Amino acid sequence: MVTKNKRIFLSPPHMSGCEERFIREAFASNWIAPLGPHVDAFEKEVAEYVGAKGAVALSSGTAAIHLALKLVNIGQGDIVFCSSFTFAASANPIIYQGATPVFIDSEPESWNMSPNALRQAFADAERAGKLPKAVITVNLYGQSSDMDVILKICKGHGVPVIEDAAESLGATYKEKASGTLGKYGIYSFNGNKIITTSGGGMLVSDDLEGLERVRFWASQARDPARHYQHSRVGYNYRLSNILAAIGRGQLIVLAERVRMRRAIFGRYVHALSDIPGVLFMPEADFGCSTHWLSALTIDQQLCGVSTLDVIDALAEENIEARPVWKPLHLQPLYSRCPYYSHNEESISEMLFQSGICLPSGSSMSEREQKRVIETLRGCLLGRVKAVV
Numbered sequence: 001m002v003t004k005n006k007r008i009f010l011s012p013p014h015m016s017g018c019e020e021r022f023i024r025e026a027f028a029s030n031w032i033a034p035l036g037p038h039v040d041a042f043e044k045e046v047a048e049y050v051g052a053k054g055a056v057a058l059s060s061g062t063a064a065i066h067l068a069l070k071l072v073n074i075g076q077g078d079i080v081f082c083s084s085f086t087f088a089a090s091a092n093p094i095i096y097q098g099a100t101p102v103f104i105d106s107e108p109e110s111w112n113m114s115p116n117a118l119r120q121a122f123a124d125a126e127r128a129g130k131l132p133k134a135v136i137t138v139n140l141y142g143q144s145s146d147m148d149v150i151l152k153i154c155k156g157h158g159v160p161v162i163e164d165a166a167e168s169l170g171a172t173y174k175e176k177a178s179g180t181l182g183k184y185g186i187y188s189f190n191g192n193k194i195i196t197t198s199g200g201g202m203l204v205s206d207d208l209e210g211l212e213r214v215r216f217w218a219s220q221a222r223d224p225a226r227h228y229q230h231s232r233v234g235y236n237y238r239l240s241n242i243l244a245a246i247g248r249g250q251l252i253v254l255a256e257r258v259r260m261r262r263a264i265f266g267r268y269v270h271a272l273s274d275i276p277g278v279l280f281m282p283e284a285d286f287g288c289s290t291h292w293l294s295a296l297t298i299d300q301q302l303c304g305v306s307t308l309d310v311i312d313a314l315a316e317e318n319i320e321a322r323p324v325w326k327p328l329h330l331q332p333l334y335s336r337c338p339y340y341s342h343n344e345e346s347i348s349e350m351l352f353q354s355g356i357c358l359p360s361g362s363s364m365s366e367r368e369q370k371r372v373i374e375t376l377r378g379c380l381l382g383r384v385k386a387v388v
């Protein structure tokens, strides 16, 4: 088969080669289950890496959000403010807890939670006499939200912030690790994330007592007794020792993966920015993005093609690209939830109309990226397919 047609994926797993050594250790000691030394070590290593006091390894990022919501006592009838421009998993745990999400728009500067919209939502909540019990801010495509501003607004109302940093492990906000600015932060090791355990997540915090409760809930809430004794509802949310072994092998190369993804983004910017109507996701000066996914918007008027045309043109060349997240307030599931836009304009809706994510995997070669770029230029400049 000619290499030209080898499929280029959006963000495939990229192993370091060290994972199997850790897995072999687990096999050699028959520590396949439960929990085990790799889980303990992985938690410690992630906590150290990001500079949090503690971490709990869980079966998914979604599970981590769910238990973070439990830690801040979200229950039936409560309200939680949540970024709208994100994956459904950011908000679904609000529903698990019987609470109601209120969706907050993005700001143009970072594509993350708009402080304007957040202030407006708080003002209305205050007037209605019912404040949210938590705010979930999402750090999209590898970039932190403007945490100082968001934290200040929330602090003013005494509301804790949960950082959905599923996409921003390895990024920074003013020198601190993304995911460690809020009261609780969560990471995901799903297969498409910057590092993966094939599936898994982590909750990080300085609240060590809270993390102990998370460990308890995540392992079926078993009370200390010799028989099986339960006084609380528990969950089966822990990460297995084998998956933690993979995570340890991945964590070793996280910094390298960040460098690669940033280089990929830089090459796209360099090769495509001259095209009228093409704008890349901005990198705010408050931090360093991992550029987990390289995202850009395409002005259909100027380019004469829609995002779906571009995605189709790439698909023709066996290249995977995707629209950006569809804002949650536009999802059928959440269409009846309140939504606060940035100003008269709904930024997330505009981004959804014009945004796409390009292949960004750290294992993509420069040659492969060139194929993506040539195809894009051909499509956006209305030329016949370029021959690579």
Ligand SMILES: *Cc1c(COP(=O)(O)O)cnc(C)c1O
Residues within 6 Å of the ligand: 059, 060, 061, 062, 063, 086, 087, 089, 090, 138, 164, 166, 167, 187, 188, 189, 190, 199, 200, 201
């Ligand atoms: C991937 C992702 C999640 C969910 O993580 P899982 O580990 O797949 O459960 C949550 N929020 C965002 C923003 C994500 O991208």
